[in-house]
Amino acid sequence: MGLFILRRVxxxxxxxxxxxxxxxxxxxxxxxxxxxxxxxxxxxxSDEAVASWLEKGGYLQSTPKKYMExxxxxxxxxxxxxxxxxxxxxxxxxxxxxxxxRFCGILQGYWGYSTVFKDEVSSIVATRLSLTGTLMFWVMxxxxxxxxxxxxxxxxxxxxxxxxxxxxxxxxxxxTPEYVSGVLFIAIFSSSAVGLKWFKGxxxxxxxxxxxxxFLLPVxxxxxxxxxxxxxxxxxxxxxxxTAQYIRTARLKxxxxxxxxxxxxxxNALIAPFTVIMLQFPWLLNGVVIVETxxxxxxxxxxxxxxxxxxxxxxxxxxxxxxxxxVLITQLISDIGYVYLNPRIRIS
Amino acid sequence: MDPLSWTGSIAxxxxxxxxALGLLAISILIWILIGAVTPEDRSITNVGGTLSLSAxxxxxxxxxxxxxxxxxxxxxxxxxVLGLFMGTGAGIIGALAQRMLPVWIALxxxxxxxxxxxxxxxxxxxLFDSPIGMIGFGLVMFWVFTGIFGAFDMIITHDPLAQxxxxxxxxxxxxxxGAEEGDFAWYLLGGDNLARDVFSRMVKGAWEVVKIAPxxxxxxxxxxxxxxxxxxxxxxxxxxxxxxxxxxxxxFPVILLFYLLVTPEIVATGLPQYMAVVLFAxxxxxxxxxxxxxxxxxxxxxxxxxxxxxxxxxxxxxxxxNAAGSKIDVWPLxxxxxxxGILVVFVxxxxxxxxxxxxxVRGLTxxxxxxxxxxxxxxxxxRPWYIMLWExxxxxxxxxIVDFCLRIGYTTILLGTLGFFGLGLPxxxxxxxxxxxxxxxxxxxxxxxxxxxxIALLSLVLGLNLLADxxxxxxxxx
Numbered sequence: 105m106g107l108f109i110l111r112r113v114x115x116x117x118x119x120x121x122x123x124x125x126x127x128x129x130x131x132x133x134x135x136x137x138x139x140x141x142x143x144x145x146x147x148x149x150s151d152e153a154v155a156s157w158l159e160k161g162g163y164l165q166s167t168p169k170k171y172m173e174x175x176x177x178x179x180x181x182x183x184x185x186x187x188x189x190x191x192x193x194x195x196x197x198x199x200x201x202x203x204x205x206r207f208c209g210i211l212q213g214y215w216g217y218s219t220v221f222k223d224e225v226s227s228i229v230a231t232r233l234s235l236t237g238t239l240m241f242w243v244m245x246x247x248x249x250x251x252x253x254x255x256x257x258x259x260x261x262x263x264x265x266x267x268x269x270x271x272x273x274x275x276x277x278x279x280t281p282e283y284v285s286g287v288l289f290i291a292i293f294s295s296s297a298v299g300l301k302w303f304k305g306x307x308x309x310x311x312x313x314x315x316x317x318x319f320l321l322p323v324x325x326x327x328x329x330x331x332x333x334x335x336x337x338x339x340x341x342x343x344x345x346x347t348a349q350y351i352r353t354a355r356l357k358x359x360x361x362x363x364x365x366x367x368x369x370x371x372n373a374l375i376a377p378f379t380v381i382m383l384q385f386p387w388l389l390n391g392v393v394i395v396e397t398x399x400x401x402x403x404x405x406x407x408x409x410x411x412x413x414x415x416x417x418x419x420x421x422x423x424x425x426x427x428x429x430x431v432l433i434t435q436l437i438s439d440i441g442y443v444y445l446n447p448r449i450r451i452s
Numbered sequence: 453m454d455p456l457s458w459t460g461s462i463a464x465x466x467x468x469x470x471x472a473l474g475l476l477a478i479s480i481l482i483w484i485l486i487g488a489v490t491p492e493d494r495s496i497t498n499v500g501g502t503l504s505l506s507a508x509x510x511x512x513x514x515x516x517x518x519x520x521x522x523x524x525x526x527x528x529x530x531x532x533v534l535g536l537f538m539g540t541g542a543g544i545i546g547a548l549a550q551r552m553l554p555v556w557i558a559l560x561x562x563x564x565x566x567x568x569x570x571x572x573x574x575x576x577x578x579l580f581d582s583p584i585g586m587i588g589f590g591l592v593m594f595w596v597f598t599g600i601f602g603a604f605d606m607i608i609t610h611d612p613l614a615q616x617x618x619x620x621x622x623x624x625x626x627x628x629x630g631a632e633e634g635d636f637a638w639y640l641l642g643g644d645n646l647a648r649d650v651f652s653r654m655v656k657g658a659w660e661v662v663k664i665a666p667x668x669x670x671x672x673x674x675x676x677x678x679x680x681x682x683x684x685x686x687x688x689x690x691x692x693x694x695x696x697x698x699x700x701x702x703x704f705p706v707i708l709l710f711y712l713l714v715t716p717e718i719v720a721t722g723l724p725q726y727m728a729v730v731l732f733a734x735x736x737x738x739x740x741x742x743x744x745x746x747x748x749x750x751x752x753x754x755x756x757x758x759x760x761x762x763x764x765x766x767x768x769x770x771x772x773x774n775a776a777g778s779k780i781d782v783w784p785l786x787x788x789x790x791x792x793g794i795l796v797v798f799v800x801x802x803x804x805x806x807x808x809x810x811x812x813v814r815g816l817t818x819x820x821x822x823x824x825x826x827x828x829x830x831x832x833x834x835r836p837w838y839i840m841l842w843e844x845x846x847x848x849x850x851x852x853i854v855d856f857c858l859r860i861g862y863t864t865i866l867l868g869t870l871g872f873f874g875l876g877l878p879x880x881x882x883x884x885x886x887x888x889x890x891x892x893x894x895x896x897x898x899x900x901x902x903x904x905x906x907i908a909l910l911s912l913v914l915g916l917n918l919l920a921d922x923x924x925x926x927x928x929x930x
Contacts, residue, residue, distance in 0.1 A: 115696070118696075119696070119699065119700055119703060122700055123700060123703060123704060126704075127708070127712065130712045130713075130718060130723070131712070133717065133718060133721050133723070134721070135717035135718070135720050135721055136717050136718075139717060261487075264487050265480075265483040265484045265486070265487035265488075265510075265513070265514070266484050266487055266488060269480060269483075269484055275914065275917050275918065275921065276914060278917060279861065279910060279913040279914035279916075279917045280910050280913075280914075281865040281868060281869070281909070281913070283868060283869070283872045283885070283888055283889075283892075283906075284868075284888070284906045284909055284910050286892075287888055287891070287892055287895065287902050287903070287906045288903075288906060290892070290895050290896070291895060291899045291902070291903060294896065295895055295896045295897070295899060296896055296897060297896075297897060297898065297899045298899070305895065305896055386702070386703065386705060386706075389705050389707075390705060390706050390707055390869075393705075393707045394707075394869065394872065397872075397873070398892065405707075408705075408707065408708060408711075409707075409711075409873070412708070412711035412712070412715070413711075415715075415717070423708075424705075424708055427705045427708065428703060428704070428705075431703045431705065432703055435703065
């Protein structure tokens, strides 16, 4: 088991390095850098001015070198101007170049500076992530229990009325992407055209004080899309368990139906959905971006859109590091959890 | 001209429809409750030794659901049929039904032909034994025909890009101000915030989806199959490497990938085009290997067949990736240029979809390669690629066809996501994602610009999911 976890962690780190390198490479392509130089310096810069601006920032080194500097395993670039002043990534204005640290990258906690929000990337990511964390928490609270209940109820008696109705419902929710269900919810529950106005169509005020009125619609929108999928997986797993020999034995023994479901079937039926729930995280991330844009909730997904739309390279890199790590760690948990929960799998 | 109401002179059907729908909802509720409370219908052994089911409350409730469902369907049909004959006399619904006439004709032809020959049509014919599958197929084909006829300018009432004065955000059924002879006199589903016709844009949006989604899914399948078969069949280092690559792409948040691939700066570097060079080569590799594996022993025939298939494919390939004035401009015989935006969207959708297909194909191959017929082929001395493509792949077709339907739906959702974030497609493009994005900004006041594309997308994807469900049920029954 220890070796298995070690191997998975190793693969995970390798994947993370590859992915962040891809993002780094794509954000550091020359047209992006040129745009950065022009937005930071001056829009009418000549090509030479752009080149010298980039040279000064160390952007013209080879991509692997820049990547290593950004990670923090290579000494960071220092530029010596003609008059002898030294500038560099690690040297904050007013600092003596001799005292500045040699390495400053992600590993040292230096995430860079956002050109859009005019703030440290690490603090932006932290605040935005906590906002999205609240959203995700409530999504999980709504989504997981209801999906499991739906799936178990549907899978209890395959082909029954409950099964057919709930399965149709689950298929409909998986066919409704967030930007459709969100628009439908806003149209029905918050527009003055329909006139119900039960909830608010934006979640901006939910950033300070989340309550049902401003937070229910975004949570429901994300939860609904993932719910159908988890419910269908739970149903498939439940129907499989319900046809197993030991369930038949229990029925023949005279155990009551609720007892069979609760005591014999449920635990075995919930192993598969656990991994599915964990693997839902990358999809939820997708949904978070859409819903935060739709409801104007300024969390992590909204930051991603802002960073990507405004060519904010360091913020975009920071955001992608976090999202890649979230995805990979949930995958790792799902792998380990599956082995842990399922005694039939033995890893030698 | 008066503004149109929703149902016009067939308003007498409305109470009937509401009653039928209400009864349907009530009967479904009763059906569920009875199913949960009462025991299942018991089987009775008759005198002659035959079995029959006792008529219980469950059977009655199911009958009630069926009857009320049929009643609702008949009333809905009545709307369409009456609308067809009365046109604008039957309000917006009637006018819509009349505009959709080619779609109805095509659907009726398709269904009558398919149902009358269903015994000879294999899995496709069996689809018509499952009501769920039929509903799904009907929904999908409705949008496919709408898209195709819309592309020929048959259904649309106005130019989807033209702006009419005084029609900004007007409600559905508003008469066109200053309509000239030959113009359609109403905006059937209203005007959007740039005074364009919502209905025509929705119909044109169907064509955007029909044109990109199936083709992109086919390409993703070519890539996934060509890489997944050897990975599953050989295993070992190749498998480890390819699976690692697939997991790499799968761990990437899709929206981040889209933002990285589709921004104009990246497009200017030609990166999507280089990806197209790689991804679009897979169909050629696939068909080349497929045919070569089959006709390897008859060199003359092999050469001829390969030439007949690969030369047109190669020409298509070069035309696809080659575009004058871009990074790849080497091929003189360029018959057509794919508009840059479409190519980028296409490439990114294929790129996102292929790793999932790869994983499915790999899993299926690993399962199927342990079968006896594969061992028999190996004993016969068949080459690995022959076994993969002519023994394993045909036997994996069931799950692959089901996944194909689901994946077209997912691709449709992805295209909508791209449109929603305004990525790739031109800003005035009538695709559903962009239209939803434009409409949502005024959603609290005007519902009509955002709702038609949203419902269209929902029903198409729902249709594809139901179709996949029906296909799965029928293919499991074999």
